[in-house]
Amino acid sequence: MATIPGRRAIVIGGSVGGLFAANLLHRRGWDVRVYDRVPGSLESRGTGIAHHPETEAILARAGATDQHAPGVRVEGRVAVGPGGEILARQHYPQYVTAWGRVFNPLRLAFPAARMRTGMELRGLDQGAESVTAHFADGSSATAELLVGADGFRSTVRGVVAPAVQPIYCGYVGWRGLVEESAFSAAFAPVFAQFTFLFPGHGEFIGYPIPGPDDSAEPGRRRYNFLWYYPVDAGAPLDDLLTDAAGTRHAFSIAPGLLRPGPIAAVKADAAARLPEPYAEAVRRAEGFLVQPIYDLESPAMNFGRVALLGDAACTGRPHIGVGVLKAAEDAEALAEALDAAPDGAAVPAALAAYSARRLPPSRAAIALSRHLGAFIERRLPRPEADPALGLTLERLLALSGRPIDGNAD
Numbered sequence: 251m252a253t254i255p256g257r258r259a260i261v262i263g264g265s266v267g268g269l270f271a272a273n274l275l276h277r278r279g280w281d282v283r284v285y286d287r288v289p290g291s292l293e294s295r296g297t298g299i300a301h302h303p304e305t306e307a308i309l310a311r312a313g314a315t316d317q318h319a320p321g322v323r324v325e326g327r328v329a330v331g332p333g334g335e336i337l338a339r340q341h342y343p344q345y346v347t348a349w350g351r352v353f354n355p356l357r358l359a360f361p362a363a364r365m366r367t368g369m370e371l372r373g374l375d376q377g378a379e380s381v382t383a384h385f386a387d388g389s390s391a392t393a394e395l396l397v398g399a400d401g402f403r404s405t406v407r408g409v410v411a412p413a414v415q416p417i418y419c420g421y422v423g424w425r426g427l428v429e430e431s432a433f434s435a436a437f438a439p440v441f442a443q444f445t446f447l448f449p450g451h452g453e454f455i456g457y458p459i460p461g462p463d464d465s466a467e468p469g470r471r472r473y474n475f476l477w478y479y480p481v482d483a484g485a486p487l488d489d490l491l492t493d494a495a496g497t498r499h500a501f502s503i504a505p506g507l508l509r510p511g512p513i514a515a516v517k518a519d520a521a522a523r524l525p526e527p528y529a530e531a532v533r534r535a536e537g538f539l540v541q542p543i544y545d546l547e548s549p550a551m552n553f554g555r556v557a558l559l560g561d562a563a564c565t566g567r568p569h570i571g572v573g574v575l576k577a578a579e580d581a582e583a584l585a586e587a588l589d590a591a592p593d594g595a596a597v598p599a600a601l602a603a604y605s606a607r608r609l610p611p612s613r614a615a616i617a618l619s620r621h622l623g624a625f626i627e628r629r630l631p632r633p634e635a636d637p638a639l640g641l642t643l644e645r646l647l648a649l650s651g652r653p654i655d656g657n658a659d
Contacts, residue, residue, distance in 0.1 A: 267560030289368030298474030321347025394594035426535030
């Protein structure tokens with residue numbers, strides 16, 4: 251595709267947010283280069299996500315197509331008590347899928363020659379007409395636009411808005427995946443449910459997602475769960491995030507690095523607190539991922555010729571299940587704002603318009619995610635344990651995993 255003079259873009263971050271922006275800008279004639287700090291080939295992750303038709307539409311406009319089904323269809327959500335009893339139901343037909351179902355088409359749509367990995371950003375310089383990124387290997391890149399799409403640990407944000415820091419919410423998410431074929435027959439009746447479980451200790455969410463080959467065929471799927479689990483800041487959190495070599499990881503600890511002790515402890519707690527068959531999911535899970543839950547909100551998404559996008563700008567707790575959609579909508583709003591910039595000189599004004607458009611729904615998403623997670627933060631057994639929260643089980647099921655329209659209510 252032919253590029254337009256004066257429209258060069260640097261995208262820092264090669265995950266879904268960066269790839270949405272890169273593909274949408276590339277298709278509009280921008281000379282786009284993507285730089286990611288992770289060395290080697292960027293790999294798909296199996297993490298489960300909610301599927302939204304809006305995401306699918308933006309994927310198509312970004313030129314990313316996929317012949318696989320959107321995911322595994324669920325008819326609604328159920329809230330389950332510590333004894334396995336159904337406490338509430340919500341009819342909400344939806345597909346649930348894997349993160350790779352979005353990442354892989356985006357990666358394939360973007361020209362591989364325009365992406366560089368193992369590129370750690372060290373600093374930025376802005377001038378009247380351009381912005382320059384400086385990398386750890388001594389190289390640099392200059393363009394009219396730089397997009398910071400490097401996640402909530404964003405190096406770009408650290409340069410342009412160093413005062414904006416993640417705030418720990420008092421709990422972590424234990425994520426796990428189990429192959430459908432690994433379960434006992436007792437799990438079959440609940441495998442296809444989108445379940446919210448309240449064991450009197452945090453919140454457990456489980457649902458089916460496609461298998462590693464994106465297959466939604468019964469028998470080849472996987473079960474994805476996320477257990478929000480209170481952990482005090484300080485020594486308890488430090489201990490959980492310290493690997494076998496004694497390294498304390500800053501924001502999360504990846505599969506393969508968790509020490510056996512914390513894994514054994516959470517499996518024992520599952521056996522004591524979760525009803526069968528949900529305890530079986532934790533028991534059979536391999537390769538746990540632990541993510542402390544944070545709030546992060548930037549006061550702006552534009553800083554001269556630098557735009558922040560997705561979690562680099564605003565990170566909501568994952569209770570609402572719209573992180574990928576929010577990044578996609580940010581990227582499309584950015585591309586549309588830049589359509590109004592006839593040349594590189596107009597980029598700062600376009601970014602200001604982009605920020606004004608996207609900050610309200612981003613703030614609404616953060617406010618709603620705080621609302622849905624307040625009972626976990628306060629260590630209540632269920633949302634309705636404190637009527638002052640105004641969060642019934644029915645309201646929680648109705649609000650989780652739906653697109654945000656800019657109104658947190």
